[in-house]
Amino acid sequence: MKTEFQAPSMIKDILDRPDAKRGVAWQKWAAAAAVAAAGAWAWHAHSLGAAASHAKKGGAAVPVGVATARRGDIPVFLDGLGNVTAYNTVTVHSRVDGQLMSVGFKEGQYVREGDLLAQIDPRPYQAALDQAAGALARDQAQLANAKLDLARYKELIAQDAIPKQQLDTQVATVGQNEGTVKNDQATVDAAKVQLDYTRITSPINGRVGLRLVDAGNIVHASDANGILVVTQLQPISVVFTLPEDSVPPVMRKITAGAVLPVTAYNRDKSSLLATGKLLTMDNQIDPTTGTSKLKAVFDNKESTLFPNQFVNVRLLLDTRRDQVIVPSAAILRGVQGAYVYVVGKDGTAESRPVTVGIVEGADTSIDKGLAEGETVVIDGADSILPGGKVAVAGAVPAAGADGKSSGAPSSDAKAN
Numbered sequence: 437m438k439t440e441f442q443a444p445s446m447i448k449d450i451l452d453r454p455d456a457k458r459g460v461a462w463q464k465w466a467a468a469a470a471v472a473a474a475g476a477w478a479w480h481a482h483s484l485g486a487a488a489s490h491a492k493k494g495g496a497a498v499p500v501g502v503a504t505a506r507r508g509d510i511p512v513f514l515d516g517l518g519n520v521t522a523y524n525t526v527t528v529h530s531r532v533d534g535q536l537m538s539v540g541f542k543e544g545q546y547v548r549e550g551d552l553l554a555q556i557d558p559r560p561y562q563a564a565l566d567q568a569a570g571a572l573a574r575d576q577a578q579l580a581n582a583k584l585d586l587a588r589y590k591e592l593i594a595q596d597a598i599p600k601q602q603l604d605t606q607v608a609t610v611g612q613n614e615g616t617v618k619n620d621q622a623t624v625d626a627a628k629v630q631l632d633y634t635r636i637t638s639p640i641n642g643r644v645g646l647r648l649v650d651a652g653n654i655v656h657a658s659d660a661n662g663i664l665v666v667t668q669l670q671p672i673s674v675v676f677t678l679p680e681d682s683v684p685p686v687m688r689k690i691t692a693g694a695v696l697p698v699t700a701y702n703r704d705k706s707s708l709l710a711t712g713k714l715l716t717m718d719n720q721i722d723p724t725t726g727t728s729k730l731k732a733v734f735d736n737k738e739s740t741l742f743p744n745q746f747v748n749v750r751l752l753l754d755t756r757r758d759q760v761i762v763p764s765a766a767i768l769r770g771v772q773g774a775y776v777y778v779v780g781k782d783g784t785a786e787s788r789p790v791t792v793g794i795v796e797g798a799d800t801s802i803d804k805g806l807a808e809g810e811t812v813v814i815d816g817a818d819s820i821l822p823g824g825k826v827a828v829a830g831a832v833p834a835a836g837a838d839g840k841s842s843g844a845p846s847s848d849a850k851a852n
Contacts, residue, residue, distance in 0.1 A: 497827035501815030502779055505762045507808040510794050510801045511755050514686070516730070518676030518700065518749040520741045523733070524640050524668040530655040531633040532556055536663070539651050547638040547666065554663055556634040556655065565627035572620035579613035586610050642668040667743055672736040673715065674700055676749040677727040685753060686717060686730070698732040700747040710734040710741050714751060756794055759801040766812040767792060767800055776806065777813035777820055779828075785813060787822045 530536075534556040541553050586606045592598045638644075645665040649655060655663065678686065689696055696714040701707065712734035721728045732749065734741055741747070766776050767790070774792045777785045790805030806812070813820065820826060 497783065497825035498785075498819045499816060499829045500777075500779075500785075500813045500820065500826045501829050502811050503763050503766060503814045505760050505802070505806050505808055505810045505812060507758060508761050509755050509757050510759050510761055510796055510799060512753045512794055513796065514678055514682050514751040514753050516676040516678045516749045516751070518674045518732075518747045520700075520743055520745040520747060521673050521675055522642075522667045522669065522743040523671050523673050524642065525743070526639050526642075526666045527662040528553060528636060528639070528664050528666060529657065529659060529662040530554075530556060530636060531657050532561065532630055533656045534560065534634065534654070536649060536651050536653050536655050539647060541644050541647075541664070543644060543646050545644045546642070547644055548641050549638055551638045552635060553638055553644070554636040556636065558631055558634040561627065561631040561634055565624065565631050568620065568623040568627045572617065572624050575613060575616045575620050579610070579617050582606065582610045582613045636663065638666055640666055640668050641670070642666040669739055669742070670736050671712075671733050672741050672743070674698070674712070674732045674734065674741070674747060674749060675729055676732070676747075677722075677725070677729055678751070680721045680726050680728060682753075683717070683721065683728050686714075686751070689753065690714070690717060697752045698734075699750045699752075700732075700734065700741065701750070703746055703748070705748050709747060710736055710738075756801060759793060760806055760808055761799050761801050762806065762812050763814050764795060764798055764800045765814040768817060777817050777826075778806070779811040779813060779826055783825050783827070784823055785820045785826045 536554060537557050538555045539553070540551070540555065541547060547553070586603075586609075589598060589603045589606050593600065593603045643666070645667065647664055648661050649663045686696070698712050698714050700709045700712070702709055712732050715731045715733045717731075718729040730751070732751075762776070768775050768777070773789060775787055775789045778788050779785055788805055791803040793801035793803040795801075813826065815829070816826075
Protein backbone atom coordinates (compact mmCIF):
# COMPACT_ATOMS: atom_id res chain seq x y z
CA MET A 437 0.00 0.00 0.00
CA LYS A 438 2.89 2.35 0.81
CA THR A 439 4.30 1.82 -2.72
CA GLU A 440 0.93 2.68 -4.26
CA PHE A 441 0.69 5.97 -2.32
CA GLN A 442 4.13 7.03 -3.51
CA ALA A 443 3.55 5.93 -7.11
CA PRO A 444 2.44 9.27 -8.67
CA SER A 445 5.63 11.14 -7.80
CA MET A 446 7.79 8.12 -8.58
CA ILE A 447 6.23 7.57 -12.02
CA LYS A 448 6.56 11.23 -12.89
CA ASP A 449 10.26 10.99 -12.16
CA ILE A 450 10.53 7.88 -14.33
CA LEU A 451 8.69 9.45 -17.26
CA ASP A 452 10.88 12.54 -17.10
CA ARG A 453 14.02 10.48 -17.42
CA PRO A 454 15.61 10.41 -20.93
CA ASP A 455 15.75 6.62 -21.08
CA ALA A 456 11.99 6.39 -20.45
CA LYS A 457 11.34 6.70 -24.20
CA ARG A 458 13.61 3.89 -25.29
CA GLY A 459 10.89 1.26 -25.43
CA VAL A 460 7.18 0.83 -25.79
CA ALA A 461 7.13 -1.80 -23.04
CA TRP A 462 8.54 0.62 -20.57
CA GLN A 463 5.92 3.24 -21.44
CA LYS A 464 3.10 0.72 -21.02
CA TRP A 465 4.39 -0.27 -17.60
CA ALA A 466 4.58 3.39 -16.53
CA ALA A 467 1.02 4.07 -17.68
CA ALA A 468 -0.33 1.06 -15.82
CA ALA A 469 1.47 2.10 -12.63
CA ALA A 470 0.06 5.62 -12.91
CA VAL A 471 -3.49 4.27 -13.20
CA ALA A 472 -2.97 2.05 -10.14
CA ALA A 473 -1.60 4.94 -8.06
CA ALA A 474 -4.50 7.20 -8.96
CA GLY A 475 -6.92 4.49 -7.94
CA ALA A 476 -5.19 4.03 -4.62
CA TRP A 477 -5.38 7.75 -3.82
CA ALA A 478 -9.05 7.86 -4.76
CA TRP A 479 -9.78 4.89 -2.50
CA HIS A 480 -7.90 6.55 0.36
CA ALA A 481 -9.84 9.82 0.05
CA HIS A 482 -13.11 7.93 -0.18
CA SER A 483 -12.26 6.02 3.01
CA LEU A 484 -11.57 9.22 4.97
CA GLY A 485 -14.79 10.85 3.78
CA ALA A 486 -16.77 7.75 4.59
CA ALA A 487 -15.30 7.58 8.08
CA ALA A 488 -16.16 11.22 8.78
CA SER A 489 -19.66 10.80 7.38
CA HIS A 490 -20.12 7.62 9.41
CA ALA A 491 -19.09 9.37 12.62
CA LYS A 492 -21.42 12.31 11.98
CA LYS A 493 -24.38 10.14 11.13
CA GLY A 494 -24.37 8.12 14.30
CA GLY A 495 -21.51 5.68 13.73
CA ALA A 496 -19.29 4.32 16.50
CA ALA A 497 -19.04 6.96 19.22
CA VAL A 498 -15.59 8.04 20.37
CA PRO A 499 -15.00 7.30 24.08
CA VAL A 500 -13.99 10.47 25.91
CA GLY A 501 -13.54 11.81 29.41
CA VAL A 502 -15.64 14.83 30.30
CA ALA A 503 -16.09 17.42 33.02
CA THR A 504 -18.80 19.93 33.83
CA ALA A 505 -18.06 23.65 33.79
CA ARG A 506 -18.62 25.03 37.26
CA ARG A 507 -18.78 28.47 38.74
CA GLY A 508 -16.43 29.46 41.55
CA ASP A 509 -13.47 31.54 42.69
CA ILE A 510 -10.00 31.26 41.20
CA PRO A 511 -6.85 32.82 42.72
CA VAL A 512 -4.42 35.06 40.86
CA PHE A 513 -0.86 34.11 41.77
CA LEU A 514 2.46 35.72 40.88
CA ASP A 515 5.36 33.28 40.86
CA GLY A 516 8.96 34.18 41.54
CA LEU A 517 12.31 32.71 42.55
CA GLY A 518 13.48 33.53 46.05
CA ASN A 519 16.32 33.17 48.47
CA VAL A 520 15.89 32.76 52.22
CA THR A 521 17.70 35.40 54.27
CA ALA A 522 18.05 35.55 58.04
CA TYR A 523 16.00 38.29 59.65
CA ASN A 524 19.07 39.21 61.71
CA THR A 525 22.59 37.82 61.64
CA VAL A 526 25.11 38.86 64.32
CA THR A 527 28.79 37.96 64.44
CA VAL A 528 29.62 38.03 68.14
CA HIS A 529 33.01 39.61 68.93
CA SER A 530 34.81 40.10 72.20
CA ARG A 531 34.80 43.76 73.23
CA VAL A 532 37.80 43.33 75.54
CA ASP A 533 41.13 41.52 75.28
CA GLY A 534 41.79 38.45 77.36
CA GLN A 535 41.78 34.70 77.62
CA LEU A 536 38.61 32.84 76.67
CA MET A 537 37.92 30.94 79.87
CA SER A 538 34.76 29.03 78.91
CA VAL A 539 32.13 28.62 76.19
CA GLY A 540 28.53 28.55 77.38
CA PHE A 541 26.77 27.20 74.30
CA LYS A 542 26.55 24.13 72.09
CA GLU A 543 26.92 24.42 68.37
CA GLY A 544 23.49 24.63 66.72
CA GLN A 545 21.79 25.58 69.99
CA TYR A 546 18.89 28.01 70.06
CA VAL A 547 19.60 30.87 72.45
CA ARG A 548 17.64 33.82 73.73
CA GLU A 549 18.71 37.41 74.11
CA GLY A 550 20.89 37.76 77.23
CA ASP A 551 21.98 34.11 77.45
CA LEU A 552 25.65 33.63 78.39
CA LEU A 553 27.71 32.55 75.39
CA ALA A 554 31.31 32.89 76.57
CA GLN A 555 33.40 34.11 79.51
CA ILE A 556 36.61 36.15 79.22
CA ASP A 557 39.05 36.12 82.15
CA PRO A 558 37.54 38.83 84.42
CA ARG A 559 40.37 39.17 86.94
CA PRO A 560 42.30 42.05 85.31
CA TYR A 561 39.09 44.02 84.87
CA GLN A 562 37.92 43.27 88.39
CA ALA A 563 41.23 44.61 89.71
CA ALA A 564 40.85 47.77 87.64
CA LEU A 565 37.37 48.24 89.04
CA ASP A 566 38.59 47.82 92.61
CA GLN A 567 41.34 50.36 92.00
CA ALA A 568 38.91 52.88 90.60
CA ALA A 569 36.55 52.28 93.52
CA GLY A 570 39.37 52.92 95.98
CA ALA A 571 40.31 56.20 94.34
CA LEU A 572 36.67 57.22 94.44
CA ALA A 573 36.38 56.49 98.14
CA ARG A 574 39.54 58.52 98.87
CA ASP A 575 38.41 61.52 96.92
CA GLN A 576 34.93 61.35 98.41
CA ALA A 577 36.50 61.58 101.87
CA GLN A 578 38.55 64.60 100.82
CA LEU A 579 35.43 66.21 99.44
CA ALA A 580 33.57 65.62 102.68
CA ASN A 581 36.39 67.21 104.68
CA ALA A 582 36.52 70.19 102.34
CA LYS A 583 32.78 70.73 102.75
CA LEU A 584 33.14 70.71 106.57
CA ASP A 585 35.92 73.31 106.38
CA LEU A 586 33.76 75.41 104.10
CA ALA A 587 30.92 75.33 106.62
CA ARG A 588 33.30 76.47 109.40
CA TYR A 589 34.72 79.27 107.26
CA LYS A 590 31.23 80.57 106.57
CA GLU A 591 30.58 80.85 110.33
CA LEU A 592 33.93 82.57 110.91
CA ILE A 593 33.46 85.01 108.08
CA ALA A 594 30.13 85.99 109.62
CA GLN A 595 32.06 86.85 112.80
CA ASP A 596 34.71 88.65 110.71
CA ALA A 597 37.29 86.23 112.17
CA ILE A 598 38.95 85.25 108.86
CA PRO A 599 39.64 87.09 105.64
CA LYS A 600 37.25 86.74 102.71
CA GLN A 601 40.04 85.31 100.54
CA GLN A 602 40.34 82.23 102.75
CA LEU A 603 36.64 81.49 102.31
CA ASP A 604 36.90 81.87 98.53
CA THR A 605 39.84 79.49 98.44
CA GLN A 606 37.90 76.89 100.37
CA VAL A 607 34.97 77.20 98.02
CA ALA A 608 37.32 76.50 95.10
CA THR A 609 38.80 73.52 96.95
CA VAL A 610 35.33 72.01 97.42
CA GLY A 611 34.58 72.44 93.70
CA GLN A 612 37.88 70.83 92.76
CA ASN A 613 37.18 67.85 95.00
CA GLU A 614 33.68 67.48 93.54
CA GLY A 615 35.19 67.33 90.05
CA THR A 616 37.67 64.71 91.19
CA VAL A 617 34.90 62.60 92.66
CA LYS A 618 32.88 62.78 89.42
CA ASN A 619 35.96 61.73 87.45
CA ASP A 620 36.53 58.84 89.83
CA GLN A 621 32.89 57.81 89.48
CA ALA A 622 33.22 57.77 85.69
CA THR A 623 36.34 55.62 86.01
CA VAL A 624 34.44 53.20 88.20
CA ASP A 625 31.56 53.04 85.72
CA ALA A 626 33.96 52.43 82.82
CA ALA A 627 35.67 49.67 84.79
CA LYS A 628 32.27 48.07 85.45
CA VAL A 629 31.47 48.16 81.73
CA GLN A 630 34.78 46.53 80.89
CA LEU A 631 34.11 43.88 83.51
CA ASP A 632 30.63 43.28 82.08
CA TYR A 633 32.18 42.80 78.65
CA THR A 634 34.00 39.75 79.96
CA ARG A 635 30.58 38.05 79.99
CA ILE A 636 29.59 37.67 76.34
CA THR A 637 25.83 37.30 75.99
CA SER A 638 23.55 36.75 73.02
CA PRO A 639 22.33 40.03 71.50
CA ILE A 640 19.29 38.41 69.79
CA ASN A 641 17.11 35.31 69.82
CA GLY A 642 18.50 32.86 67.32
CA ARG A 643 20.48 29.79 66.47
CA VAL A 644 24.19 29.53 67.22
CA GLY A 645 26.44 28.43 64.38
CA LEU A 646 29.72 26.58 64.55
CA ARG A 647 32.20 27.74 67.18
CA LEU A 648 34.96 29.90 65.70
CA VAL A 649 37.26 30.08 68.76
CA ASP A 650 37.94 27.41 71.39
CA ALA A 651 38.27 28.00 75.10
CA GLY A 652 41.83 28.81 76.23
CA ASN A 653 42.65 31.08 73.30
CA ILE A 654 43.48 34.75 73.70
CA VAL A 655 40.85 36.91 72.03
CA HIS A 656 41.02 40.57 71.13
CA ALA A 657 38.46 43.22 70.42
CA SER A 658 40.14 43.76 67.06
CA ASP A 659 39.75 40.13 65.89
CA ALA A 660 38.13 40.01 62.44
CA ASN A 661 36.30 36.68 62.65
CA GLY A 662 34.63 36.93 66.02
CA ILE A 663 33.80 34.07 68.39
CA LEU A 664 30.53 32.81 66.91
CA VAL A 665 27.60 33.78 64.69
CA VAL A 666 24.00 33.97 65.91
CA THR A 667 21.30 33.84 63.22
CA GLN A 668 17.68 34.74 63.83
CA LEU A 669 15.46 32.12 62.19
CA GLN A 670 12.09 32.98 63.77
CA PRO A 671 10.87 35.03 62.05
CA ILE A 672 12.80 34.72 58.81
CA SER A 673 12.58 36.53 55.49
CA VAL A 674 12.61 35.58 51.82
CA VAL A 675 13.80 37.94 49.10
CA PHE A 676 12.34 37.11 45.68
CA THR A 677 11.95 38.76 42.29
CA LEU A 678 8.99 39.50 40.04
CA PRO A 679 8.87 40.88 36.48
CA GLU A 680 8.54 44.64 36.19
CA ASP A 681 5.05 44.22 34.66
CA SER A 682 3.89 42.86 38.02
CA VAL A 683 5.13 45.89 39.96
CA PRO A 684 2.11 48.22 39.39
CA PRO A 685 -0.60 45.81 40.60
CA VAL A 686 1.48 44.81 43.62
CA MET A 687 2.18 48.44 44.50
CA ARG A 688 -1.52 49.24 44.28
CA LYS A 689 -2.23 46.52 46.81
CA ILE A 690 0.58 47.67 49.13
CA THR A 691 -0.53 51.30 48.92
CA ALA A 692 -4.09 50.27 49.76
CA GLY A 693 -2.79 48.52 52.89
CA ALA A 694 -3.66 45.01 51.76
CA VAL A 695 -1.90 42.07 53.39
CA LEU A 696 -0.76 39.78 50.57
CA PRO A 697 -0.22 36.12 51.51
CA VAL A 698 3.02 34.51 50.32
CA THR A 699 3.81 30.79 50.20
CA ALA A 700 7.24 29.22 49.82
CA TYR A 701 7.78 25.86 48.08
CA ASN A 702 10.85 23.68 47.73
CA ARG A 703 13.04 23.57 44.64
CA ASP A 704 10.74 21.35 42.54
CA LYS A 705 7.48 22.81 43.96
CA SER A 706 6.51 19.42 45.36
CA SER A 707 6.26 20.51 49.01
CA LEU A 708 4.88 23.56 50.78
CA LEU A 709 7.52 24.84 53.20
CA ALA A 710 5.96 27.85 54.88
CA THR A 711 3.25 30.49 54.65
CA GLY A 712 3.86 34.16 55.36
CA LYS A 713 3.04 37.64 54.12
CA LEU A 714 4.56 40.29 51.89
CA LEU A 715 6.59 42.81 53.89
CA THR A 716 7.73 45.34 51.31
CA MET A 717 9.03 45.96 47.80
CA ASP A 718 12.34 47.41 46.72
CA ASN A 719 12.44 51.04 45.56
CA GLN A 720 13.79 50.34 42.09
CA ILE A 721 13.75 47.90 39.16
CA ASP A 722 16.94 46.16 38.13
CA PRO A 723 17.53 47.33 34.53
CA THR A 724 19.73 44.32 33.70
CA THR A 725 17.02 41.75 34.48
CA GLY A 726 13.81 43.78 34.29
CA THR A 727 12.75 42.54 37.72
CA SER A 728 12.10 44.05 41.12
CA LYS A 729 12.94 42.59 44.52
CA LEU A 730 10.28 41.91 47.13
CA LYS A 731 10.65 40.80 50.74
CA ALA A 732 8.30 38.47 52.58
CA VAL A 733 8.38 37.45 56.23
CA PHE A 734 7.58 33.99 57.65
CA ASP A 735 7.11 32.88 61.25
CA ASN A 736 9.10 29.72 60.47
CA LYS A 737 8.02 28.07 63.73
CA GLU A 738 8.92 24.63 62.38
CA SER A 739 12.30 25.83 61.04
CA THR A 740 11.52 24.63 57.52
CA LEU A 741 13.27 27.67 56.04
CA PHE A 742 17.03 28.07 56.37
CA PRO A 743 19.29 30.99 55.40
CA ASN A 744 20.50 30.96 51.77
CA GLN A 745 17.96 28.28 50.85
CA PHE A 746 16.49 28.46 47.33
CA VAL A 747 12.67 28.50 47.24
CA ASN A 748 9.84 29.01 44.78
CA VAL A 749 7.57 31.81 45.94
CA ARG A 750 3.90 32.35 45.14
CA LEU A 751 2.30 35.70 45.92
CA LEU A 752 -1.50 35.73 46.09
CA LEU A 753 -2.31 39.01 44.37
CA ASP A 754 -6.08 38.67 44.05
CA THR A 755 -9.01 36.24 43.89
CA ARG A 756 -11.41 36.39 40.95
CA ARG A 757 -14.93 35.72 42.16
CA ASP A 758 -17.79 33.91 40.42
CA GLN A 759 -15.84 32.62 37.41
CA VAL A 760 -16.72 29.80 34.98
CA ILE A 761 -14.04 27.18 35.63
CA VAL A 762 -13.07 24.06 33.69
CA PRO A 763 -10.13 21.67 33.96
CA SER A 764 -7.07 22.97 32.14
CA ALA A 765 -7.00 19.73 30.14
CA ALA A 766 -10.15 20.85 28.33
CA ILE A 767 -8.41 23.80 26.68
CA LEU A 768 -7.15 23.09 23.16
CA ARG A 769 -5.11 25.38 20.92
CA GLY A 770 -5.50 25.90 17.21
CA VAL A 771 -4.67 28.42 14.52
CA GLN A 772 -7.78 30.39 15.49
CA GLY A 773 -6.88 30.39 19.21
CA ALA A 774 -8.21 28.48 22.19
CA TYR A 775 -11.25 26.23 21.91
CA VAL A 776 -13.01 23.40 23.73
CA TYR A 777 -15.19 20.48 22.69
CA VAL A 778 -18.65 20.85 24.21
CA VAL A 779 -20.77 17.72 24.44
CA GLY A 780 -24.41 18.36 23.60
CA LYS A 781 -27.46 16.56 24.93
CA ASP A 782 -27.59 14.45 21.77
CA GLY A 783 -24.06 13.12 22.44
CA THR A 784 -22.32 15.09 19.70
CA ALA A 785 -19.18 17.13 20.21
CA GLU A 786 -19.13 20.78 19.17
CA SER A 787 -15.90 22.72 18.72
CA ARG A 788 -16.36 26.09 20.39
CA PRO A 789 -13.87 28.98 20.64
CA VAL A 790 -13.37 30.38 24.14
CA THR A 791 -11.54 33.24 25.80
CA VAL A 792 -9.20 31.91 28.48
CA GLY A 793 -8.89 33.86 31.74
CA ILE A 794 -6.72 32.74 34.67
CA VAL A 795 -4.84 29.45 34.53
CA GLU A 796 -4.15 28.08 37.99
CA GLY A 797 -2.80 24.57 38.16
CA ALA A 798 -5.44 22.11 36.97
CA ASP A 799 -8.13 24.80 36.70
CA THR A 800 -8.73 27.46 34.06
CA SER A 801 -11.30 30.22 34.11
CA ILE A 802 -13.26 30.99 30.93
CA ASP A 803 -14.07 34.66 30.36
CA LYS A 804 -16.18 34.10 27.24
CA GLY A 805 -17.65 31.25 25.21
CA LEU A 806 -18.80 28.78 27.87
CA ALA A 807 -21.60 28.67 30.41
CA GLU A 808 -21.87 27.02 33.79
CA GLY A 809 -23.12 23.44 33.63
CA GLU A 810 -21.98 22.69 30.09
CA THR A 811 -20.02 19.49 29.54
CA VAL A 812 -16.54 19.70 28.02
CA VAL A 813 -14.17 16.99 26.83
CA ILE A 814 -10.98 16.62 28.89
CA ASP A 815 -9.68 13.33 27.49
CA GLY A 816 -9.78 11.77 24.04
CA ALA A 817 -10.25 15.02 22.13
CA ASP A 818 -7.66 14.00 19.52
CA SER A 819 -10.06 11.37 18.13
CA ILE A 820 -13.10 13.63 17.88
CA LEU A 821 -14.48 14.96 14.62
CA PRO A 822 -16.57 18.13 14.96
CA GLY A 823 -20.20 17.08 15.07
CA GLY A 824 -19.26 13.45 15.70
CA LYS A 825 -20.73 11.19 18.34
CA VAL A 826 -18.91 10.75 21.66
CA ALA A 827 -19.43 8.33 24.52
CA VAL A 828 -18.53 9.32 28.03
CA ALA A 829 -16.02 6.83 29.43
CA GLY A 830 -17.59 4.72 32.15
CA ALA A 831 -21.14 5.71 31.21
CA VAL A 832 -23.78 3.52 29.54
CA PRO A 833 -24.29 4.79 25.94
CA ALA A 834 -27.75 5.95 24.92
CA ALA A 835 -29.77 3.67 22.59
CA GLY A 836 -29.72 4.58 18.88
CA ALA A 837 -32.59 4.65 16.38
CA ASP A 838 -32.13 0.94 15.61
CA GLY A 839 -32.43 -0.01 19.26
CA LYS A 840 -28.72 -0.68 19.57
CA SER A 841 -26.31 1.26 21.70
CA SER A 842 -24.72 3.95 19.57
CA GLY A 843 -21.45 3.57 21.43
CA ALA A 844 -21.35 -0.27 21.34
CA PRO A 845 -18.51 -1.87 19.33
CA SER A 846 -19.45 -3.49 16.01
CA SER A 847 -19.45 -7.23 15.41
CA ASP A 848 -16.21 -6.86 13.49
CA ALA A 849 -14.61 -5.16 16.42
CA LYS A 850 -15.81 -7.90 18.76
CA ALA A 851 -14.46 -10.53 16.43
CA ASN A 852 -11.10 -8.81 16.44
